[in-house]
Amino acid sequence: xxxxxxxxxxxxxxxxxxxxxxxxxxxxxxxxxxxxxxxxxxxxxxxxxxxxxxxxxxxxxxxxxxxxxxxxxxxxxxxxxxxxxxxxxxxxxxxxxxxxxxxxxxxx
Amino acid sequence: xxxxxxxxxxxxxxxxxxxxxxxxxxxxxxxxxxxxxxxxxxxxxxxxxxxxxxxxxxxxxxxxxxxxxxxxxxxxxxxxxxxxxxxxxxxxxxxxxxxxxxxxxxxxxxxxxxxxxxxxxxxxxxxxxxxxxxxxxxxxxxxxxxxxxxxxxxxxxxxxxxxxxxxxxxxxxxxxxxxxxxxxxxxxxxxxxxxxxxxxxxxxxxxxxxxxxxxxxxxxxxxxxxxxxxxxxxxxxxxxxxxxxxxxxxxxxxxxxxxxxxxxxxxxxxxxxxxxxxxxxxxxxxxxxxxxxxxxxxxxxxxxxxxxxxxxxxxxxxxxxxxxxxxxxxxxxxxxxxxxxxxxxxxxxxxxxxxxxxxxxxxxxxxxxxxxxxxxxxxxxxxxxxxxxxxxxxxxxxxxxxxxxxxxxxxxxxxxxxxxxxxxxxxxxxxxxxxxxxxxxxxxxxxxxxxxxxxxxxxxxxxxxxxxxxxxxxxxxxxxxxxxxxxxxxxxxxxxxxxxxxxxxxxxxxxxxxxxxxxxxxxxxxxxxxxxxxxxxxxxxxxxxxxxxxxxxxxxxxxxxxxxxxxxxxxxxxxxxxxxxxxxxxxxxxxxxxxxxxxxxxxxxxxxxxxxxxxxxxxxxxxxxxxxxxxxxxxxxxxxxxxxxxxxxxxxxxxxxxxxxxxxxxxxxxxxxxxxxxxxxxxxxxxxxxxxxxxxxxxxxxxxxxxxxxxxxxxxxxxxxxxxxxxxxxxxxxxxxxxxxxxxxxxxxxxxxxxxxxxxxxxxxxxxxxxxxxxxxxxxxxxxxxxxxxxxxxxxxxxxxxxxxxxxxxxxxxxxxxxxxxxxxx
Numbered sequence: 048x049x050x051x052x053x054x055x056x057x058x059x060x061x062x063x064x065x066x067x068x069x070x071x072x073x074x075x076x077x078x079x080x081x082x083x084x085x086x087x088x089x090x091x092x093x094x095x096x097x098x099x100x101x102x103x104x105x106x107x108x109x110x111x112x113x114x115x116x117x118x119x120x121x122x123x124x125x126x127x128x129x130x131x132x133x134x135x136x137x138x139x140x141x142x143x144x145x146x147x148x149x150x151x152x153x154x155x
Numbered sequence: 156x157x158x159x160x161x162x163x164x165x166x167x168x169x170x171x172x173x174x175x176x177x178x179x180x181x182x183x184x185x186x187x188x189x190x191x192x193x194x195x196x197x198x199x200x201x202x203x204x205x206x207x208x209x210x211x212x213x214x215x216x217x218x219x220x221x222x223x224x225x226x227x228x229x230x231x232x233x234x235x236x237x238x239x240x241x242x243x244x245x246x247x248x249x250x251x252x253x254x255x256x257x258x259x260x261x262x263x264x265x266x267x268x269x270x271x272x273x274x275x276x277x278x279x280x281x282x283x284x285x286x287x288x289x290x291x292x293x294x295x296x297x298x299x300x301x302x303x304x305x306x307x308x309x310x311x312x313x314x315x316x317x318x319x320x321x322x323x324x325x326x327x328x329x330x331x332x333x334x335x336x337x338x339x340x341x342x343x344x345x346x347x348x349x350x351x352x353x354x355x356x357x358x359x360x361x362x363x364x365x366x367x368x369x370x371x372x373x374x375x376x377x378x379x380x381x382x383x384x385x386x387x388x389x390x391x392x393x394x395x396x397x398x399x400x401x402x403x404x405x406x407x408x409x410x411x412x413x414x415x416x417x418x419x420x421x422x423x424x425x426x427x428x429x430x431x432x433x434x435x436x437x438x439x440x441x442x443x444x445x446x447x448x449x450x451x452x453x454x455x456x457x458x459x460x461x462x463x464x465x466x467x468x469x470x471x472x473x474x475x476x477x478x479x480x481x482x483x484x485x486x487x488x489x490x491x492x493x494x495x496x497x498x499x500x501x502x503x504x505x506x507x508x509x510x511x512x513x514x515x516x517x518x519x520x521x522x523x524x525x526x527x528x529x530x531x532x533x534x535x536x537x538x539x540x541x542x543x544x545x546x547x548x549x550x551x552x553x554x555x556x557x558x559x560x561x562x563x564x565x566x567x568x569x570x571x572x573x574x575x576x577x578x579x580x581x582x583x584x585x586x587x588x589x590x591x592x593x594x595x596x597x598x599x600x601x602x603x604x605x606x607x608x609x610x611x612x613x614x615x616x617x618x619x620x621x622x623x624x625x626x627x628x629x630x631x632x633x634x635x636x637x638x639x640x641x642x643x644x645x646x647x648x649x650x651x652x653x654x655x656x657x658x659x660x661x662x663x664x665x666x667x668x669x670x671x672x673x674x675x676x677x678x679x680x681x682x683x684x685x686x687x688x689x690x691x692x693x694x695x696x697x698x699x700x701x702x703x704x705x706x707x708x709x710x711x712x713x714x715x716x717x718x719x720x721x722x723x724x725x726x727x728x729x730x731x732x733x734x735x736x737x738x739x740x741x742x743x744x745x746x747x748x749x750x751x752x753x754x755x756x757x758x759x760x761x762x763x764x765x766x767x768x769x770x771x772x773x774x775x776x777x778x779x780x781x782x783x784x785x786x787x788x789x790x791x792x793x794x795x796x797x798x799x800x801x802x803x804x805x806x807x808x809x810x811x812x813x814x815x816x817x818x819x820x821x822x823x824x825x826x827x828x829x830x831x832x833x834x835x836x837x838x839x840x841x842x843x844x845x846x847x848x849x850x851x852x853x854x855x856x857x858x859x860x861x862x863x864x865x866x867x868x869x870x871x872x873x874x875x876x877x878x879x880x881x882x883x884x885x886x887x888x889x890x891x892x893x894x895x896x897x898x899x900x901x902x903x904x905x906x907x908x909x910x911x912x913x914x915x916x917x918x919x920x921x922x923x924x925x926x927x928x929x930x931x932x933x934x935x936x937x938x939x940x941x942x943x944x945x946x947x948x949x950x951x952x953x954x955x956x957x958x959x960x961x962x963x964x965x966x967x968x969x970x971x972x973x974x975x976x977x978x979x980x981x
Binding site: 056081082083084088151152153154155 | 538541542543546549587591600602671
């Protein structure tokens with residue numbers, strides 16, 4: 048399974064950690080580019096064990112950790128198993144919001 | 156990050172190869188599907204307004220000004236300049252001659268002549284300039300200026316003696332007027348731009364039209380009220396604007412006049428010359444990278460079935476769209492194809508590479524503000540197929556000069572099953588080109604209108620509009636997706652964007668001028684304005700007689716929120732006291748706007764207060780210092796405006812103008828670099844921060860070396876307030892292994908002595924500089940500390956002084972009563 052995280056609107060220099068399983072795969076300082084409404088695209092691929100993987104997005108400043116778990120876990124944000132999937136991550140009013148889609152997002 | 160090898164397509168700014176300068180031009184092939192579909196004549200388009208008819212009311216001007224002698228054709232305004240030469244057989248806006256009557260207007264008359272009660276279009280740009288004409292050398296002194304002289308006041312008589320000898324026209328004052336009441340998508344605005352050469356100053360005002368009447372054949376009168384100002388307000392005096400146009404010889408307009416009216420009724424008039432139907436002239440240059448598909452610069456609206464039913468099928472172009480947005484557009488003939496022979500395997504583009512290509516290949520590149528834009532069609536961006544286009548130029552000092560469209564990107568992906576995929580693709584590429592070019596006019600996406608750049612802009616917030624049918628939205632982002640979007644899209648910008656492009660101060664819009672996303676919007680439709688909808692009235696004020704401050708003096712401002720409704724309303728009890736509810740915008744005059752953020756805010760259980768009708772609540776804030784530094788740290792004029800969020804209702808205040816004087820001494824200048832620091836800002840804002848040693852040293856210097864400056868009073872209070880209580884500070888343990896808390900013992904006698912000097916010995920000046928809320932709050936704090944230390948008599952003296960000062964300054968009775976109760980111990 049491949050997962051693309053699209054960090055879009057609302058980022059203004061936040062430090063973010065992306066954790067897959069127990070491993071920090073990347074640390075980023077994100078800032079939305081207003082021309083496109085996009086801050087960063089992070090491609091996570093492929094997950095070795097789909098059913099058990101868990102993606103965490105941690106924002107130090109907000110003390111917030113958000114999880115995107117595999118579909119068989121008890122979570123709101125379900126990640127598909129067989130198709131490439133895109134998770135749109137926005138920061139609104141100090142909270143991360145998620146939206147999943149199977150269509151590759153476009154930016155202009 | 157992709158790195159390209161040097162090639163013809165990736166030149167550095169220092170490259171000597173500049174095709175255009177060597178005269179090498181390339182005929183650019185374009186991807187135009189429907190060359191045989193023509194553009195409609197303006198008058199045939201349903202979105203075009205050709206003028207206005209008079210009605211009974213219009214013919215009977217209620218002001219009785221239809222026979223205003225000032226506006227007889229080519230008659231100069233009394234006291235005004237001598238009108239220029241007769242401007243030609245059909246001066247000004249296109250005269251409405253036979254065969255050009257608007258089809259959509261009622262009562263169309265098919266005869267040879269237009270109806271006698273029709274006023275043709277007047278939208279466009281007009282100008283006035285006061286000429287400097289040397290008179291005979293024997294009369295060196297200018298005549299005194301009569302009071303009725305129009306403003307801006309020329310420095311010489313407007314009707315000079317006959318010019319002698321060679322004449323060098325020198326305009327000391329120039330005015331540009333943009334009238335926007337008809338033609339495509341009128342915004343019913345009149346904007347006025349004034350430039351004074353000496354002493355140099357500029358002003359800009361935008362007026363909203365309140366009436367537009369036709370008083371007879373091509374005798375038109377448009378009235379408007381000024382709602383926005385920028386720059387030196389004294390150059391555009393008055394709040395009411397009248398624009399009048401009258402016939403010259405024949406049917407066409409021949410005379411134009413602008414009148415400014417003050418609240419007192421005094422009028423100043425200016426005869427205008429017509430310049431253009433457009434609001435500004437702009438040039439687009441379209442270039443292509445060799446491996447990209449041919450640029451799409453036109454689109455046949457009729458080629459795809461999904462469009463508004465009454466939108467005519469016509470072949471529009473980039474030029475068409477921007478002309479309908481109000482610009483005179485010229486397409487540069489200097490198109491070129493950028494070779495990629497040396498680029499190697501990497502055919503994608505980074506923003507920096509496109510910037511370098513712009514420097515090399517754009518024939519108009521100058522890296523300075525100009526009404527010109529480079530449009531590049533390239534194959535693909537480094538970011539991949541998901542990026543359809545970008546205004547890449549936020550690099551360097553001059554932003555928004557170049558924009559790019561990627562022909563190998565998702566904008567080519569027509570939905571499966573679309574019956575006309577080719578037309579879909581052409582539409583999407585064309586739409587993307589207009590969209591990216593819109594960013595170069597400093598237009599943000601429709602859902603980003605309320606956002607600011609680093610918290611500093613925009614000055615007047617707009618509401619986001621996710622559903623807007625504009626080039627600045629995303630078709631696939633609206634409810635119902637791109638099908639819903641294009642079924643209701645008229646290939647135009649939305650009204651707020653048109654108002655911005657046509658009427659905002661030109662530096663906000665012009666390419667290469669204002670930084671990208673700074674001041675990216677202006678104001679919105681009155682129905683959606685983020686201002687007081689009626690429940691509340693918010694004021695920001697200094698609570699002192701003059702709005703001027705000394706250099707170094709912290710600016711403390713008071714907010715007052717009044718319930719303007721007829722029913723009791725509940726609000727957060729600390730709505731104006733706590734920074735978390737408040738946004739303050741501080742703009743250095745003619746400079747950038749910065750958003751003020753409170754240095755502290757509190758998280759606590761929600762507690763509401765009830766405001767009865769007419770009742771008000773108050774708050775005070777030190778506006779000079781914000782979380783990211785000082786907002787007011789230089790001499791000059793500043794505008795300050797506050798906005799509060801009351802359960803989603805955004806209420807904005809008046810705009811308060813303040814002045815900061817230059818340094819009064821060398822000491823003040825010397826101290827400034829150490830004073831305008833974050834630590835000093837915190838120490839002043841929190842009325843003391845004993846741990847900030849350097850800041851306290853600076854404050855002691857201010858007290859010692861700038862004693863006459865009100866800043867010394869603030870400094871004294873910041874140094875002495877911590878003495879009024881045992882003050883806890885964090886300290887490193889001896890071995891640096893952990894932090895520990897120690898307490899600095901209160902020195903109430905010493906602190907009280909300093910505070911009495913700062914607060915009571917000169918109460919008026921103390922209240923002036925601290926503001927009422929902070930001043931009386933500090934007196935109360937001092938009295939409480941003295942009471943705690945057992946000095947009841949001293950505390951009573953402080954409170955008695957406070958009451959006396961409150962009465963003198965006419966503070967609210969309820970506040971005085973509270974203080975009096977403390978004195979009496981009840």
